[in-house]
Amino acid sequence: MTYAQPRDFEYQSAPHSAEPRFVPLPFLTSCEHTQRRLNKEMTVRHFEAGQTLQIRGRCHHRVHVILQGTATLSTSLPDGRTQILRLLMPRDLVGRLGSETTRYDVTAISDVTAGSMSRHEFESLLRISPEMTRRLLHSTLRELDEAREWLLLLGRKTAAEKLASFLLVLQNRSSIRHPSHIRLPLCQFEIADLLGLTHETVSRQLAHLRDQGIIEYRGTRQVEIRDLAALVSASGNHTDPHDMPYVMQ
Amino acid sequence: MTYAQPRDFEYQSAPHSAEPRFVPLPFLTSCEHTQRRLNKEMTVRHFEAGQTLQIRGRCHHRVHVILQGTATLSTSLPDGRTQILRLLMPRDLVGRLGSETTRYDVTAISDVTAGSMSRHEFESLLRISPEMTRRLLHSTLRELDEAREWLLLLGRKTAAEKLASFLLVLQNRSSIRHPSHIRLPLCQFEIADLLGLTHETVSRQLAHLRDQGIIEYRGTRQVEIRDLAALVSASGNHTDPHDMPYVMQ
């Protein structure tokens, strides 16, 4: 369960201050020289909810690092069926590396603040910084694990298990002070596209979890987890991912 | 459609020669020094069909590069439902980087020949070779794209579309001389676990493609594509991934 990486990171700036020019991105490098060059090239941009950051098949010349807000990475079939592939949250990188055109749509689903720089510049920075390359490799491997967790969810879990799993992913990202309080960053339509369901099924399964007393509705797009153990059990997951029985070979 | 990368690579060795000691892996590096060290540490191993290369949750101290044969990367739920995450074919790397324990099962589904070396050694080679790191990053990004293509398939495609898409993936890997002749590397049970279906549904959908004249059965586990255009159309894919309408923003 790891859409989550950063529980602690959020871009800090005085709410109504002038546009900050420098964006510290210590998670991309610890090398001072590289960091300076990153800062020099990166500027802050804002995207409104609903706005498109990138469109499948197009060539985009800038990469972005999400600083605030949520976006979706998605793809779709010619007839309009769409699958959300990943939620993009603070610290996530948006932009295709090593290829001219994007394969996915990126859409802001809340107002988004991002650090933005030329893709060309970013790639040349990668070429000269092995450390940045290494960090990018590790974050890509983590993304791959998340994608694979989702393959299991989409291919083999029931609707009820999908919803429970989804809430647990959000729970892992939720604030440490209120671990059972969950703010849903997407509407039910989008949740459906993330879980491979219809929005009606999402509504019914959430209602069912509520009727079982496992969660409680708290105003719009907020839920409270009343029974975490039951939620975990409803998710169909292994309780502990490493509790496999040990058998000598 | 890109489980495929290498259409041309196959590990060459005299069939009954003594165990080769050196394994050339030019796709991991072009640096001669690194290549030499890779060769020095890597030894050839064989795995029989059905044998397990790695088990979820365990700590494995060796990494492997598939040279011949096919293996699956898979995961499962406590009650036994399993999802195949990826087919591992020649040139694919097996082994977890940056973490002690594996998250997935790796199983040979045919006899497999692999180059094998200590994970520790491999990781230290990565630390000193930025070029190898860069190559690994690019192959990881490609794996991520493949996983995401599969997310769309599992989340949004119908059973018929899944089978058609699967055959097209295999077609992309098939020999250049006989592009319409497809050898299935998995039994229908495994195809079902790859596509998120049951084996009965796989059998029925294949029969349906045959009845439509789109494919033809050719002995066990071999099919011939009779009508590629129809197969593409049945897969639900965009004909060209980059044919999106161009709309000015």
Add this chain to the structure above:
DNA sequence: CGGAATCTTGATCAACTTCAAGCGTCGTGG
């Protein structure tokens, strides 16, 4: 030849989708 594994086919069933309608909420403009 015999037994296991794989594949096929049919009948029934359940989960989820589809279609349809109504309700609540929020934001905007009169």
Add this chain to the structure above:
DNA sequence: CCACGACGCTTGAAGTTGATCAAGATTCCG
């Protein structure tokens, strides 16, 4: 300030897809 409309959410009824259950048929191999 209220009315209206868009949007999101809920709920019901009916319909479909694919799963499940159950036999057979076929292939593979020792």
